[in-house]
Amino acid sequence: MMFTGFKNKFICAIGACLLTSTVAAADYPSRDIRLIVPWPAGGGADAISRKISNLAEQQMPVSIYVENIPGAVTATGLMQMTRARPDGHTVGVLTYDSVITLPRGNMVPGYSLEKMAPIARITREADAVVVSKHSGFTDFNQLIEAAKAKPNSVRVGVAPKGSGPFLAIRRLEQQAGVKFNVITYPGSSSAEAEALLSGELDAAISSLGDFSGIIESGDAKGLVELSSEQNPSFPGVPPISTLGYELETGSFVLLAAPKNTPKEAIVKLEASFKHAFESEEFQTWVASTGVTPSWLGANDVQNWIDELQSETFKVMDGLGL
Structure with a gap:
């Protein structure tokens, strides 16, 4: 009798938990959703995050607000995200450094992608080789020939060791048989843009979107994009594949929630952001920035992350990094 009574209470307790979970899922979202961007305000990832969240919240009964928490190459903000209650009311933005550089x-002790539940990939953005007008280079072959003629003379700015642009310049040196004077700049590409303007650099590697201001002003020129596809926003910049090189690299924007976030919440978040992604307003806006809209949903994005890590880590092993 005592066992029967305990069993009944146990079953009731489980039923109550399931009912509570179902009610909570039905009520989601019950408050505003916090979107953590682990970069300072004003950068490319911040702009994309703000634009798509403004559109996604139109599908929600609550607001989605952006909070910039930079530091530790995105780890500071993303670790705050993973420590948040896994109820779907906190989401984080991941970029290249979040997926490749940190792991x-x-x-950073305690940082792990295993503590996150991917929601979607929003955009992809190829890196590019951009030159200052002070350099005198008008095409990619001129840049390569100058580096061959005088090793270590062509000054190229990139993000620090381990970043996509850093790997790109080392791979380019191998493929072209040249040696550049590589100068690293921590933080955003704005420092590289200033160095191009002042003549401190001959060239830099980042996205065309990051340098769009100085390209439009005529102070810089995009020579080649590290891609196999032509960027329709920059028709005058050829993909590097047309010049005989195999070198594709760039950044991206992903969304993730803390691990163990209820599936129902992930589904609602994914649906809201996908609706925003497919809207004419977002597609028109993102095209104007030179970034490629590139959707992958929750069922596919984890496999893409795993493949990207595997391929990139092999390249890093080959370069001894």
């Missing part, structure tokens, strides 16, 4: 170097 590869084990740079």
Whole structure:
């Protein structure tokens, strides 16, 4: 009798938990959703995050507000995200450094992608080689020939060791048989843009969108994009594949929630952001920035992350990084 009574209470307790979970899922979202962007305000990832969240919240009964928490190559903000209650009311933005640089170097204790539940990929953005007008280079072959003629003379700015642009310049040196004077700049590409303007750099590697201001003003020129596809926003910049090189690299914007976030919440978040992604307003806006809209939903994005890590880490092993 005592066992029967305990069993009945146990079953009731489970039923109550399931009922509570179902009610909570039905009520989601019950408050505003916090979107953590682990970069300072004003950058490319911040702009994309703000634009799509403004559109996504139109599908929600609550607001989605952006909070910029930079630091530790995106780890500071994303670790705050993973420590938040996994109820769908906190979401984080991941970029290249979040997926490649941090895991590869084990740079920040406690940081792990295994503590996150991917929601979607929003955009992809190829890197590009951009030159200052002071350099005198008008095409990619001129840049390569100058580096061959005088090794270490062509000054190229990139993000720090382990970043996509850093790997790109080392791979380009191998493929072209040249040696550049590589100068690293921590933080955003704005420092590289200033160095191009002042003549401190001959060239830099980042996205065309990052340098769009100085390209439009005529102070810089895009020579080649590290892609196999022509960017329709920059028809005058050829993909590097047309010049005989195999070198594709760039950044992206992903969304993720803390691990163990209820599936119902992930589904609602994914649906809202997908609706925003497919809207004419977002597609028109993102095209104007030179970024490629590139959707992958929750069922596919984890496999894409795994494949990207595997391929990139092999390249890093080959370069001894």
